[in-house]
Amino acid sequence: MGKLIDESGRRTDGRGPHEMRPLKLEVGILKNADGSAYIELGRNKIVAAVYGPKEVHPRHLTLPDRMLIKCRYHMSPFSVEERKPPQPSRREIEISKVMREALEAAIITDQYPRTALDIFVEVLESDGGSRGASITAASLALANAGIPMRDLVAACAVGKVDGQIVLDLNDVEDKEGEVDMPVAYMPNLDRITLLQMDGKLTIDEFKAALDLALRGCRQLYEAQRRALYDHYFSSAQQEVSK
Amino acid sequence: MDDLRGRKYVVPGDLVAGGRSLRAGENTYRVGNSIYSTAVGIVEVEDGEVRVVPLEGKYVPRQGDLVVGVVTDYNAVAWTVDINSIFYGTVLVRDLVRRGSRGRAAISEVLNVGDVIVAKVLNFSVNRDPLLSIRGLGLGRVTEGEVVRISPRGVPRLLDRRERLNKLIEEATGCELTVGMNGLIVVRGTPDGILLAAKALRLVDSEPRREVLSRALRDALGIGGKEGAGERVGEADR
Numbered sequence: 015m016g017k018l019i020d021e022s023g024r025r026t027d028g029r030g031p032h033e034m035r036p037l038k039l040e041v042g043i044l045k046n047a048d049g050s051a052y053i054e055l056g057r058n059k060i061v062a063a064v065y066g067p068k069e070v071h072p073r074h075l076t077l078p079d080r081m082l083i084k085c086r087y088h089m090s091p092f093s094v095e096e097r098k099p100p101q102p103s104r105r106e107i108e109i110s111k112v113m114r115e116a117l118e119a120a121i122i123t124d125q126y127p128r129t130a131l132d133i134f135v136e137v138l139e140s141d142g143g144s145r146g147a148s149i150t151a152a153s154l155a156l157a158n159a160g161i162p163m164r165d166l167v168a169a170c171a172v173g174k175v176d177g178q179i180v181l182d183l184n185d186v187e188d189k190e191g192e193v194d195m196p197v198a199y200m201p202n203l204d205r206i207t208l209l210q211m212d213g214k215l216t217i218d219e220f221k222a223a224l225d226l227a228l229r230g231c232r233q234l235y236e237a238q239r240r241a242l243y244d245h246y247f248s249s250a251q252q253e254v255s256k
Numbered sequence: 257m258d259d260l261r262g263r264k265y266v267v268p269g270d271l272v273a274g275g276r277s278l279r280a281g282e283n284t285y286r287v288g289n290s291i292y293s294t295a296v297g298i299v300e301v302e303d304g305e306v307r308v309v310p311l312e313g314k315y316v317p318r319q320g321d322l323v324v325g326v327v328t329d330y331n332a333v334a335w336t337v338d339i340n341s342i343f344y345g346t347v348l349v350r351d352l353v354r355r356g357s358r359g360r361a362a363i364s365e366v367l368n369v370g371d372v373i374v375a376k377v378l379n380f381s382v383n384r385d386p387l388l389s390i391r392g393l394g395l396g397r398v399t400e401g402e403v404v405r406i407s408p409r410g411v412p413r414l415l416d417r418r419e420r421l422n423k424l425i426e427e428a429t430g431c432e433l434t435v436g437m438n439g440l441i442v443v444r445g446t447p448d449g450i451l452l453a454a455k456a457l458r459l460v461d462s463e464p465r466r467e468v469l470s471r472a473l474r475d476a477l478g479i480g481g482k483e484g485a486g487e488r489v490g491e492a493d494r
Contacts, residue, residue, distance in 0.1 A: 049312065067314060067342045078383075120268075122285075122294060126316075127382050129342050157268050160313025160409075162283065162294040165269030202269040202292065242267040246296055246311055246464075 018187055019176045026187065027056070031180045034170070034230060039151070039241035041158050049159025051241075053151035056184055057141035062151040064159040067129035075130075080123035082130045085114035087148055089137040109145045116149050116169065116198040116208035122162040131161065142188035143171040149198050149208065150234050157242060167207055168234035169198035172227040174215060179223050181230045197227035201235045266293040266308055273306050281307030298464070311464055315341040315408035315438040317386040321377045324403065324436030325388070327367050332358060335367050337375065337388060340408070340438045345388040347375065352390070372398040374434055374442065394434070401432075401444035404454045406461035408439040414460050419470055421460060428477035429453040452477065 019025055029035070035056030044050035047063035054060075070076040087109040091097050102110070117133065133155070135148045146169035153167040173183045174193035188194050193213030199206050215223060266272060272284055273291040280286040283295040284306055293299075297308040317323070317339070325337035325345055337345040349358060352366050367373065367390075374395050375388040390396045406414075414422050414435060422433050431445030431453045443453045459476055463469040 048314070069343065125382075126342060157296050158312060160295060160310055163268040164285065164292070164294065166267065200269070202271075203287070239267055239270075242296055243265070246267075247265040 017176075018190060019178060019180075025175070025180065025184075027184055031178055032226060032229075034182045034233060035184065037234070037237055039154065039237055041154050041241050041245040047155070047159075049155040049157070049161070051151045051154035051158060053147050053154075055141075055143065055147045055150075055182070057139055058137070058144055058147045059139040060144060060147050060151050061136045061138065062148065062155040063134045063136075064131065064152070064155040064161065065134075066131035066159070067126045067161070068131075070128065070130040076128050079127050081121070081126050083114055083118050083121065083123065083133065084130065085110050085117070085133040085135070085152075087113055087135045087137070087145070089140055089144075093137045093140045109148070112208055112210065113145065113149055113152065117152055117156065117167055119205065119207040120153065120163045120165055120167045120200055121156065122164060125162050140185070142183050142185035143196070146170040146196050146198065150238065154238055154241060158245075165200035165202045165205075166235060166238050167198050167200055168231040168238060169196065169208060170227060170230040170234055171196040172223045172230065174213065174219065174223070179219060179226060181226050193223070195223055195227065197224065197231065199228055199231035199235075201232050264299055265297075266299055267296050268294055272299055272308065277304070279305040281305040283308040283310055309412070311409055312407075313409065315339070317341055317343070317345070317377045317380040318437070319377055319380055321437040322374065322435070323377060323388070323438045324372065324374055324398075324434065324440035324442055325438070327369055327371045327373065329369060330363055330367065332360075332363070335363075337373065339375075339386065339388075339436075340405070340440055341386070343385045345375065345377075345386045347373075347388045347390060367397060372403055372442070374398060374436070398434075398442050401442050402450050402454070404441045404443055404457045406439050406441065406457050408437065409464075410461040411435060411437055411439055413464070413466070413469060414441075414457070416466070419466065421470065421473060424473065424479075425453050425456045425477065428479055429456070 038054040040052040043052045044063050049064040051062050070082055087106055089098055091100050133152050137144050149167055149169035171183050172181055172195050173191050175187045175191035193215055195211040198208035270293045272293050274289055280291045284291050293308045295308050295310040297310040300307055323339045325339040327335050328338045329336040335347040339345040373390050375390045378387045378389045380386040426433055429449040429452045431443050431449040434442040443450050456476055459473055
């Protein structure tokens with residue numbers, strides 16, 4: 015105990031308890047996809063790509079009243095310290111499912127019935143909190159593909175490390191900390207679309223953790239908006255202010 | 257108008273307008289007293305309705321639209337046409353081939369796989385694939401020229417009634433453009449003209465801002481000069 019947070023309250027990577035890792039977001043990085051985005055959060059490096067809406071294959075999976083959304087979260091074999099077998103693991107299948115549900119809440123699926131939408135997320139380098147970073151990036155890729163959405167979805171993790179509630183766990187904190195709690199959130203609508211938790215928290219700790227997570231998501235949301243504005247309107251803003 | 261938040265460029269979830277005086281149009285939705293955007297785009301207000309003109313997204317067919325497509329398959333009933341949309345288009349065989357002579361050879365003689373066609377959308381709803389027709393003036397199989405692809409979101413810029421950029425390109429390159437609402441454009445003319453027109457169309461594709469675009473386009477077409485061009489710029493500014 016006490017080795018993940020030192021006497022002065024600094025974490026293993028020098029951050030304070032409520033500080034997020036350095037973030038970089040980019041929109042429209044793939045030419046062949048209908049929409050794409052890239053995120054770096056600490057040492058996480060993740061690419062998200064969206065294809066669609068398009069016809070559903072195989073045909074019998076077609077939903078008569080809404081869009082079929084498929085999502086694949088995948089970690090590259092070289093994304094972790096020891097080679098990860100390329101076939102989807104139990105964990106990746108689970109993350110694919112919860113990601114799809116977290117994003118589907120934002121997508122207006124009944125606007126294009128009988129169509130399919132593919133969301134691919136590839137983790138190139140992993141550093142803890144990758145499902146949150148993946149949702150954040152995938153939501154930008156959806157906007158880039160022109161998929162109608164109620165709001166952008168931002169997601170990050172909070173947790174308990176050495177008895178303290180901290181924001182945005184890194185790899186070591188994720189593995190050796192007491193609690194890991196990823197949260198996805200639509201800030202404009204004030205709706206949570208994903209909430210998972212590993213470990214135990216008291217009710218007061220949970221409230222503090224959730225509050226911290228939502229603050230983290232709002233911070234990410236601002237960065238998402240900035241990334242979209244930079245991609246689409248950077249020179250336009252100057253044009254308007256003239 | 258007072259309800260508009262003055263924001264011109266929006267991303268999904270952004271507040272477009274508040275209050276009750278405006279109706280929520282295309283690519284927006286209302287929650288209580290607020291109207292939010294569902295797309296990355298530019299806000300427009302017309303007749304008490306706010307809408308967001310999207311900068312991304314696939315072509316969604318509308319009845320009456322002119323589209324350019326490629327025949328991908330056919331059977332005894334219909335041809336299937338790739339119209340660069342979320343759905344494939346359908347052209348009915350019974351519209352074009354007389355009953356009694358609807359053999360495989362007779363059908364493929366009218367339209368074959370790989371043919372480029374200019375067609376009109378007869379009927380479309382999200383519950384039914386778009387029905388196309390190639391009977392009519394200017395419609396039918398394309399026998400000459402090149403197809404240039406741009407984003408379907410660039411087409412309204414090209415056909416803008418004030419700027420008339422398609423006419424501008426036609427005059428400057430000596431080509432004839434058939435603009436499909438789905439972003440496929442048939443260009444007919446001399447090889448040099450087609451190359452120049454393709455370059456101009458790519459510019460329309462990449463620049464969403466009207467003022468910047470018309471200036472850049474005139475430069476690219478080499479009509480940014482004094483006499484004739486000055487007159488056109490004035491026209492565009494009106």
